[in-house]
Amino acid sequence: MNRTMSTARLTINLQALASNWRALDAMTEVETGAVVKADAYGLGAGPVADTLAEEGVRKFFVAVAEEGAAVRKAIGPGPMICVFSGHMEGDADLLRAHDLIPLLNSPEQFQRHTQALPDHPFGIQLDSGMNRLGLEPADWAALRPQAEALNPLVVMSHLACSDEPDHAMNHQQLKVFRDMTDGISAPRSLAATGGLLLGSEFHFDFCRPGIGIYGGMPFTAAKPVVTVDLPVVQIRALEVGETVGYGNSWTARRPSRIATVAAGYADGLHRAIGGGIDTFAGGQPCPVVGRISMDLITVDVTDLTHAPDRLRILNGHQTVDDLAEAAGTIGYEILTSLGSRYSRGYVE
Numbered sequence: 001m002n003r004t005m006s007t008a009r010l011t012i013n014l015q016a017l018a019s020n021w022r023a024l025d026a027m028t029e030v031e032t033g034a035v036v037k038a039d040a041y042g043l044g045a046g047p048v049a050d051t052l053a054e055e056g057v058r059k060f061f062v063a064v065a066e067e068g069a070a071v072r073k074a075i076g077p078g079p080m081i082c083v084f085s086g087h088m089e090g091d092a093d094l095l096r097a098h099d100l101i102p103l104l105n106s107p108e109q110f111q112r113h114t115q116a117l118p119d120h121p122f123g124i125q126l127d128s129g130m131n132r133l134g135l136e137p138a139d140w141a142a143l144r145p146q147a148e149a150l151n152p153l154v155v156m157s158h159l160a161c162s163d164e165p166d167h168a169m170n171h172q173q174l175k176v177f178r179d180m181t182d183g184i185s186a187p188r189s190l191a192a193t194g195g196l197l198l199g200s201e202f203h204f205d206f207c208r209p210g211i212g213i214y215g216g217m218p219f220t221a222a223k224p225v226v227t228v229d230l231p232v233v234q235i236r237a238l239e240v241g242e243t244v245g246y247g248n249s250w251t252a253r254r255p256s257r258i259a260t261v262a263a264g265y266a267d268g269l270h271r272a273i274g275g276g277i278d279t280f281a282g283g284q285p286c287p288v289v290g291r292i293s294m295d296l297i298t299v300d301v302t303d304l305t306h307a308p309d310r311l312r313i314l315n316g317h318q319t320v321d322d323l324a325e326a327a328g329t330i331g332y333e334i335l336t337s338l339g340s341r342y343s344r345g346y347v348e
């Protein structure tokens with residue numbers, strides 16, 4: 001049996017991905033890295049990191065050491081791979097074996113790292129106000145002379161509200177970051193996608209976008225990277241007054257044809273995605289009707305003149321951010337929850 005016909009298909013356009021990275025890179029005068037945590041936001045760390053390395057990315061960022069090992073396998077030696085969670089208990093072997101740079105987050109991590117891997121390079125993550133990861137100002141003040149003497153490769157912090165350009169927190173964190181790092185010789189970084197778009201005072205020595213590369217907000221000029229095609233399992237005719245799906249939440253107001261497609265909330269198409277979402281047969285929109293089930297979605301195809309084999313739910317018109325808005329979440333969550341049941345394909 002041809003599995004690619006009967007399973008939902010996630011197609012990742014590596015050209016669009018590369019183009020988004022280049023567009024972000026062109027918006028600054030400084031180096032641009034790439035965040036490829038969570039399997040490159042669900043799109044496949046290997047092919048994504050490979051593509052970006054070919055574009056010239058020399059600084060990659062992952063959440064934990066295991067992810068860093070996977071990226072190193074894909075891109076080979078050379079580019080820097082930094083680990084946001086720093087040096088956690090038991091990480092030393094992975095950090096050494098795969099030449100990963102832990103971004104040390106606490107005095108404890110600093111001690112652990114300098115004891116376990118005294119000659120292994122590291123970076124520093126500072127807390128400029130988000131209260132999630134990083135050394136707090138007082139701890140950093142105490143540690144700075146010792147850390148600086150060991151030449152950290154990176155000193156960075158993260159913005160809490162950079163997707164809201166007018167939020168006072170942005171400049172507040174900028175000031176704290178400056179106060180904590182002015183005069184240091186290590187390369188500094190504060191901006192992810194949102195911070196990059198805030199302007200040059202947030203750029204420092206390099207930026208490290210994630211979501212913008214993958215085609216998501218707040219980078220409004222991004223090219224869509226992902227398409228999702230759902231195979232049609234069957235199509236049935238409904239009389240006026242018949243209902244569709246769990247809870248009878250949709251009722252036919254006209255003689256209707258309903259297509260059932262093979263994907264659902266177990267594939268990251270959240271049940272909370274309410275009305276207003278279409279699937280597409282070529283360019284023609286066909287509304288999703290009734291509740292989204294675990295493995296199935298029902299679609300009104302009455303207005304089509306043909307019986308489609310597959311319907312597309314993510315494309316250039318309806319994006320991850322549209323699905324996110326309909327589900328009351330953010331594009332990041334839609335992307336990273338697109339499940340492992342998809343057959344993944346890449347277009348170069």
Ligand SMILES: *Cc1c(COP(=O)(O)O)cnc(C)c1O
Binds near residue numbers: 084158209210
């Ligand atoms: C996830 C993350 C990024 C990338 O953020 P985007 O909003 O996806 O660009 C950058 N830095 C840190 C510390 C992160 O956790």
